[in-house]
Amino acid sequence: MTVRNRLSLAACLWVLSLPVMASPAGHYDFGQPAPAASATRTVEIDMTDMAFSPRSLEVKAGETVRFVLVNKGQLLHEFNLGDAAMHAAHQKEMLEMQQSGMLTPAGMSHGGMDHAAMGHGSQPMPGMKHDDPNSVLVEPGKTAELTWTFSKADNLEFACNVPGHYQAGMVGKVKVAP
Template identity: 25%
Template sequence: MSVVPQEHQERIPIWQVLFDDFFLLFLLGVAVPFVFYTVWGLIDIGSIPTAKPIVISASVAPPPAGALVVETTMSEFKFQIAQTSLPVSKPVRFNIANKGGIEHEFIVEKAGAVNQPLKSDGQSAKTSIVPGASGYLDWTFAEPGQYQIRCHISGHYEAGMVARITVR
């Protein structure tokens, strides 16, 4: 057995040692932190606060003088309207609450129309309301007839989100 004296041993450059131990470095630099982060995240997941709906609060203008106020609720995928027979030539305020978990549109159209909101003086009879929020739409129907309130967000109307109203 031959022993090489220490002064004759070849020195290995540090980069070669590190390169030879790539797997060890990978394990220490990437895998171990990933495991700790994942485990810590799973253990601490109970302390993550749940999201609360954002309620938009704004001062609401009073309804037009002599307006009929109609309470309306939207949810998945329906409208609940307190009154479906409305007067012609009299202001109507639709107070609209979105009780659903997703955004909905409130569009007033002639019965059978497809995404053609009523228009008057440059205004359209439509609004969108985010979940948990409320809003309103003021409208005066100029003509008697059959109308519909509809949500045109993709798939909502097809799921039955339409209500019929009569203006007399």
Template identity: 25%
Template sequence: MKSLTWTLVAMVAMGGSAPSFSHSGAPASKMPGDVDRTMRPVQKSWGIAGNPDVVDRTISFSITERVQLTPESFDAAQGETLKIVLTNNGLLPHEFVIGTRQSFEEHMAMKARDPQRGHGEPYAAQVPAGESAEIIWTFNRSGIFNFACPLAGHFLPNSMGTINVSANK
């Protein structure tokens, strides 16, 4: 009986300090909103994770409780890599997510099932009040895409911003 007790104690002790791993086998991100840059980038219809060493330009956003992101739209050229700097000037946490109307509907359904679930996607950032975050994104597909803060109570269909990505000429 003593050996079983010590085995259980050892298992519990080891379990509390065991590292967690992402799908790639690398250690997982420490914060729920952190991007796991060890994972291979996944192509989305609105682009792919960008290389932080190859940024074409920076766009800065201010996020507040007015259920509005400033600026409300921006243009990009196909193939352009942007650093999107997000500053939460509000009192509540906010999110910034790039996608399509369909991806926002899917995101809202996921958040309804699991409101505390964090992000690890490179096209999304959680921004605590008074803090900043950034997204590095390559718009390698042309089209009209969207961005929004899809937190419950923050997201309204008319509060979506627009990204106009022009095709290469």
């Protein structure tokens, strides 16, 4: 076996050893993605630079909510549903994306929001994508949607995990009532 083949094999084994992330069809303790047509309520959330409006939400367990996310700021923002630990982990991923040059203050460096096409150079970088079903990036002046069916949850938040935004206060609470 040549050195080149050994390196290729080692790279493949390394990729296969990476932790498996939730798939777009994944299920979370606090709910799951849903088609917009199944929503029983629509909530518009305005994103300004370092703030959400409204800052808190109340939903019922089993309720399907269609979020319409309007970025009225000058920076790229994210709407991500999860608990504080999930946000902390995702912030590390977002920082890596920023450091690699894929994430810029106003958007993604690949020129569009086709998350599946993101990579570094011509070789895709494992884990370097933004396609979690509980999250959406919204460029300045743009609108996006996310539809979610909630289940019982404690300490649920919606947050922007673009580096520094959560820490600047771009986080809100979601209360899931029985």
